[in-house]
Amino acid sequence: MTALIMLAALAIGLVEGIPLGKQGQWKELAVMSILLGIAFLLVMGYYLGLPSPLVLMERLLEPVGKAIFK
Amino acid sequence: MAEKGIINTKQFVWMLFIIITPFAAMQIPGMLIMQAGRDAWLSVLSAWFLDVMLAIVYAYMGLRFPGENFVQYSITILGKYLGRVVGILFPLFFLLVCTLVLRSLSQVVDTVFLPLTPFNVILVTAFLVSALIGRKGIEVIARMTEILGPLYLLSIVTLSFLVLPSFHIARLKPQFDQGVAPFLVGTPLMLTSFGVCIIMAMYIPLCNRPENGFLGKLSAVSMGALVVCLVTALSVGIFGMEDAQYMTSPGLELAKMINFSNYIERVEMVWLLILVGSGILASSSMLWAFGQGLAQIVGLKSYQSLIYPGALISLVLSLISFPSGLQHTNFFHYTFPIMAAFVETGLELFLLMAALILHKRGTT
Amino acid sequence: MKMDKGCLTMRKLAFIVVCISLLLTGCWDYQEVDRLAPVMAIGIDSIPGSKIILLTVQIASPEGKGGSKRTGQQGGGGEAYTVMNSEGKSLSEAIHNLSTQSTRRISLSHCKIIVLGENFAEAGIGQILDELKRDRNFRRTDWLLTTDKTAKEILEKDIELEQVPARGLDLILQNFTTLGRVLPMNLSDFSARLNEESKVSFSPLVQLEDIDKQVTSQLEKAAGRSLESAGRPKTLTISKTAVYKNLRMVGVLNEDDTRLHRWLIDSPKGSSIKFTYTPQSPTEEVQGEVMLNIIDGKTSITPQISENGITMNIAVTVKASLSETGVTGVDVLDPKVVAQLELQAAEAVKLQLEHTINTAQKEIKVDYVDFAESLHNYYPVEWKQIKDNWDDTFPTVEYRISCDVEIRNTGIITDSTQQNESEE
Structure with a gap:
C-alpha cells in the first residue's frame, strides 16, 4: 500500500509537475510538492506507527461528542 | 489561471443539493434516529430552519464582500497572517469532508454490493473519479449536477412512494416520548451535515447573480431536507426506530424493502446509483473547493495542479485513519459534528462579528 | 505548440486508460x-x-x-x-x-x-x-x-x-x-x-x-x-x-381467531362475515346461513384511561357485499331486512371479536391484539407506569367493541327464487 501511494505521488508529481515547470509556475510547483510531501509523510508516519491527524483529532474531540450525543 | 468558470443560479441550487444527498443516502439518517428516535424527522426540520438562518449570514457575507469567497474575505477582514490561518481551515475542512464521504460511500458499496472486491480498490476508484472531475473545474461539476441533481431528487421521491405500502404510521407514534431532549440533540447532528453547504461561500463569487445566493441555498437545502426527512420518517415508520437506528444505511434498506405489487422489486441498484453518483460529485466539489481555497491563500495563479495531490492526501487520510468501518462511523458520529459545528457556524459567525466590528467590507 | 498539447493530452489519456483498465476490471464479484x-x-x-x-x-x-x-x-x-x-x-x-x-x-x-x-x-x-x-x-x-x-x-x-x-x-x-x-x-x-x-x-x-x-x-x-x-x-x-x-x-x-386477529390489527378487508340470520317478525320462519364479503373496512383501537382503569374502544366499520343468502329467502329488496342483516352481521362480528380478545386475555395471556402499542401511542406518559406490569394488567383490561356493517350491494342478483320446498 505504502509503495503504491508513493508511486502515485511520483506519478502525480511528474504528470502535473512537468507542465508547471515548463510554464515556469514555480510557486505552484512548490505548493504541489509540499502537498505530495505531506501525503508521503502521512504514509511514512503510518508505516512507523504514528497516529494519523484524524485520530489525534478524534482523541481530542470525541469526549465532547460523546458528552453531547448518545 | 484561477477559476474563471461562471455558474448560474440553477446550477448553484443543484450543486448544493447534491452535496446534501450523500449524507441522506448514507449513515446520517441512522445516526439521527439513534439520537432522536421517533422525532428524527422533526430534528431534520429544525436543522433545516437553523441552516437557513445560517445561510443568511453566508449570503450576507457574500454580498458584503462581492467577488470574494470566505477564504478571501477572511484575509480581507483579519489581515494577511491571521486571515490566512483562519482561512486555511475552510479548505482543510472540505478535504476532511471529501475523505469522510468517499470513505463511507466505499464502505457501503463494499459491504452491500461488492463484498469480494477489495475495499481499497473501490476507494481508490472513487477518489480517482472525483479528482478527475474536480480538476476539470467548477463548470464541469455544475453541468453534471444540473443533469443528475433533478434525476436523483426524482428517484428518491419515487422510491419513497414505492415503499409507502409497508409504512405504518403507528411506528412513528408517540412523538416526544422521551421529552424534547432527543429532538434537541438530533438537531445539531443534522445541522452539521446540512452545514457542509457552507461551500456555497465558495460558489457565490462565481455566480452570475450573487444576490440570489440566499434563495438558491434556501431551495437547495429545502430539497435536501425533504430527502433526509423522507428517509428518516420512512425508515422509522417501516423498520421501527429500534431497528432503524443501527442500520448502516437506512435509505438502502428502504430501497430493498420496495416490493410494489410484486412487480417493482430489487431496485436497490437505483439507490446505489444515487449514492455513488452524488457521493463522487460531492467529493469532487470538495476537492475543487480545497484546491481553489488553498491556491487563494498561498496566492497561486492556478489551482488545478493542487487537485490530485489533495485527493492523494485525502486518500491517504481515509486509509490510515480508520482501521475499520466502525471507527469511521464513530468518527462521523462523535467527532465530525463538533468539528463541523466549529468551522461552519463558529468560524463564520466570528468572521461576521469581526467584519462588523472592524467595519471591513469588500471593494466593489 | 499545438502539436505538443495534443501529445500531452494523448499521454494523459493513455495514463487514464491504463489506470482504468487496471482498476475497473470488475472481476472480483462476478458470479x-x-x-x-x-x-x-x-x-x-x-x-x-x-x-x-x-x-x-x-x-x-x-x-x-x-x-x-x-x-x-x-x-x-x-x-x-x-x-x-x-x-x-x-x-x-x-x-x-x-x-x-x-x-x-x-x-x-x-x-x-x-x-x-x-x-x-x-x-x-x-x-x-x-x-x-x-x-x-x-x-x-x-x-x-x-x-x-x-x-x-x-x-x-x-x-x-x-x-x-x-x-x-x-x-x-x-x-x-x-x-x-x-x-x-x-x-x-x-x-x-x-x-x-x-x-x-x-x-x-x-x-x-x-x-x-x-x-x-x-x-x-x-x-x-x-x-x-x-x-x-x-x-x-x-x-x-x-x-x-x-x-x-x-x-x-385457530382459524377463526386468526381471521379476526387480522381484522383487529390490520383491516377486515378481504375477509368475510358468516352468520345465521333470524328474521325479526316471527311470522316468517326463514332462518339460514348468510355470508357477506367484505369490500372495505377499517378497525381502530382507541384506549381510554379513567379512574376505573383502562378501556379499549374498538371500532370496526365494514363495507360488505352480500355473497350468499342460502335457503333463507331473505328479501333484500326490503330495506328493513337489509338493516336487520347489517345489525345481525355486526352482532356476529362483535361476538367473534370478543372471542378472539378473550383468547388473548384468558388463554394465551399474551397481548397480540396491539393494546400495548395503542396505549403507548395515546398515553405515552401513563404508559410508563403501566408498562412494567403490563403482562399482569393485560388480562384485566376492559374493552368495548362497536361494529358497523354496511351492505353495499347484493351481488349480481337481488332476491333468489329457488327456495327449499318447506318455504312453500
Missing part, C-alpha cells in the same frame, strides 16, 4: 449463473447435541424442468428443486457448512421464505434474527413462516401447480396481502413488532394436512361404502397464526 445454487427457501429446526441448528435449504435447479412428474412424463430433466441439510451451532455456521456438499456457490439473495420449525420456535429464535438482519443477502421482505411440524418436512413437500414449492408459498402469501384471512408477516414487520412495547409478534403457521384422506373418509361416511382414492400427497396449508412473545413461540391461534 456465473450456472455456478450458483439459488436458495429459494430456508428452514430452521433445532436438534439435540452441540450443533443445535439444522438448516434445510430448498435450492431451485434451473436445468430441472419441473412439472414433468405431475404430467406423467418421466425423464423431463428431474425435479425443479433439491433440498439440502446442514448442521451448525448457529445459522451462519450452518450456511457455511452447506458448501461441503454443494458443487455450486450458495446464493441466498433469492431466498423469499424462512420457515421456523416448532421445536426451534419454542426454544427461542433470538439467535437467528441477528444473522437474518445482518446478512446482506437476506431481505427484510422475506416471508416468515412457522410450522407445527419441522421445517424440513415442510420444505420437502411439493406444492400443486408450482414447480418450486418456495415459489408456491410466496404466491400464497402474496395473495394473502390483499385478500386473505391470515396476516402474512415479513422479516421487517416481525422484527419491528418484537421491538415494540409488548414484545409480541406473530407469523402465519404452515401445516401439512392430508386433505385427501380427510375428504375421502368424510365421503365414505356419507356414501356408506368405501371409496377409491387416488391417494394424493399431503398438502401445505396456511390458515393459523403462531404467536411469539419475547422471541419464543407461545401459542397458536
Whole structure:
C-alpha cells in the first residue's frame, strides 16, 4: 500500500509537475510538492506507527461528542 | 489561471443539493434516529430552519464582500497572517469532508454490493473519479449536477412512494416520548451535515447573480431536507426506530424493502446509483473547493495542479485513519459534528462579528 | 505548440486508460449463473447435541424442468428443486457448512421464505434474527413462516401447480396481502413488532394436512361404502397464526381467531362475515346461513384511561357485499331486512371479536391484539407506569367493541327464487 501511494505521488508529481515547470509556475510547483510531501509523510508516519491527524483529532474531540450525543 | 468558470443560479441550487444527498443516502439518517428516535424527522426540520438562518449570514457575507469567497474575505477582514490561518481551515475542512464521504460511500458499496472486491480498490476508484472531475473545474461539476441533481431528487421521491405500502404510521407514534431532549440533540447532528453547504461561500463569487445566493441555498437545502426527512420518517415508520437506528444505511434498506405489487422489486441498484453518483460529485466539489481555497491563500495563479495531490492526501487520510468501518462511523458520529459545528457556524459567525466590528467590507 | 498539447493530452489519456483498465476490471464479484445454487427457501429446526441448528435449504435447479412428474412424463430433466441439510451451532455456521456438499456457490439473495420449525420456535429464535438482519443477502421482505411440524418436512413437500414449492408459498402469501384471512408477516414487520412495547409478534403457521384422506373418509361416511382414492400427497396449508412473545413461540391461534386477529390489527378487508340470520317478525320462519364479503373496512383501537382503569374502544366499520343468502329467502329488496342483516352481521362480528380478545386475555395471556402499542401511542406518559406490569394488567383490561356493517350491494342478483320446498 505504502509503495503504491508513493508511486502515485511520483506519478502525480511528474504528470502535473512537468507542465508547471515548463510554464515556469514555480510557486505552484512548490505548493504541489509540499502537498505530495505531506501525503508521503502521512504514509511514512503510518508505516512507523504514528497516529494519523484524524485520530489525534478524534482523541481530542470525541469526549465532547460523546458528552453531547448518545 | 484561477477559476474563471461562471455558474448560474440553477446550477448553484443543484450543486448544493447534491452535496446534501450523500449524507441522506448514507449513515446520517441512522445516526439521527439513534439520537432522536421517533422525532428524527422533526430534528431534520429544525436543522433545516437553523441552516437557513445560517445561510443568511453566508449570503450576507457574500454580498458584503462581492467577488470574494470566505477564504478571501477572511484575509480581507483579519489581515494577511491571521486571515490566512483562519482561512486555511475552510479548505482543510472540505478535504476532511471529501475523505469522510468517499470513505463511507466505499464502505457501503463494499459491504452491500461488492463484498469480494477489495475495499481499497473501490476507494481508490472513487477518489480517482472525483479528482478527475474536480480538476476539470467548477463548470464541469455544475453541468453534471444540473443533469443528475433533478434525476436523483426524482428517484428518491419515487422510491419513497414505492415503499409507502409497508409504512405504518403507528411506528412513528408517540412523538416526544422521551421529552424534547432527543429532538434537541438530533438537531445539531443534522445541522452539521446540512452545514457542509457552507461551500456555497465558495460558489457565490462565481455566480452570475450573487444576490440570489440566499434563495438558491434556501431551495437547495429545502430539497435536501425533504430527502433526509423522507428517509428518516420512512425508515422509522417501516423498520421501527429500534431497528432503524443501527442500520448502516437506512435509505438502502428502504430501497430493498420496495416490493410494489410484486412487480417493482430489487431496485436497490437505483439507490446505489444515487449514492455513488452524488457521493463522487460531492467529493469532487470538495476537492475543487480545497484546491481553489488553498491556491487563494498561498496566492497561486492556478489551482488545478493542487487537485490530485489533495485527493492523494485525502486518500491517504481515509486509509490510515480508520482501521475499520466502525471507527469511521464513530468518527462521523462523535467527532465530525463538533468539528463541523466549529468551522461552519463558529468560524463564520466570528468572521461576521469581526467584519462588523472592524467595519471591513469588500471593494466593489 | 499545438502539436505538443495534443501529445500531452494523448499521454494523459493513455495514463487514464491504463489506470482504468487496471482498476475497473470488475472481476472480483462476478458470479456465473450456472455456478450458483439459488436458495429459494430456508428452514430452521433445532436438534439435540452441540450443533443445535439444522438448516434445510430448498435450492431451485434451473436445468430441472419441473412439472414433468405431475404430467406423467418421466425423464423431463428431474425435479425443479433439491433440498439440502446442514448442521451448525448457529445459522451462519450452518450456511457455511452447506458448501461441503454443494458443487455450486450458495446464493441466498433469492431466498423469499424462512420457515421456523416448532421445536426451534419454542426454544427461542433470538439467535437467528441477528444473522437474518445482518446478512446482506437476506431481505427484510422475506416471508416468515412457522410450522407445527419441522421445517424440513415442510420444505420437502411439493406444492400443486408450482414447480418450486418456495415459489408456491410466496404466491400464497402474496395473495394473502390483499385478500386473505391470515396476516402474512415479513422479516421487517416481525422484527419491528418484537421491538415494540409488548414484545409480541406473530407469523402465519404452515401445516401439512392430508386433505385427501380427510375428504375421502368424510365421503365414505356419507356414501356408506368405501371409496377409491387416488391417494394424493399431503398438502401445505396456511390458515393459523403462531404467536411469539419475547422471541419464543407461545401459542397458536385457530382459524377463526386468526381471521379476526387480522381484522383487529390490520383491516377486515378481504375477509368475510358468516352468520345465521333470524328474521325479526316471527311470522316468517326463514332462518339460514348468510355470508357477506367484505369490500372495505377499517378497525381502530382507541384506549381510554379513567379512574376505573383502562378501556379499549374498538371500532370496526365494514363495507360488505352480500355473497350468499342460502335457503333463507331473505328479501333484500326490503330495506328493513337489509338493516336487520347489517345489525345481525355486526352482532356476529362483535361476538367473534370478543372471542378472539378473550383468547388473548384468558388463554394465551399474551397481548397480540396491539393494546400495548395503542396505549403507548395515546398515553405515552401513563404508559410508563403501566408498562412494567403490563403482562399482569393485560388480562384485566376492559374493552368495548362497536361494529358497523354496511351492505353495499347484493351481488349480481337481488332476491333468489329457488327456495327449499318447506318455504312453500
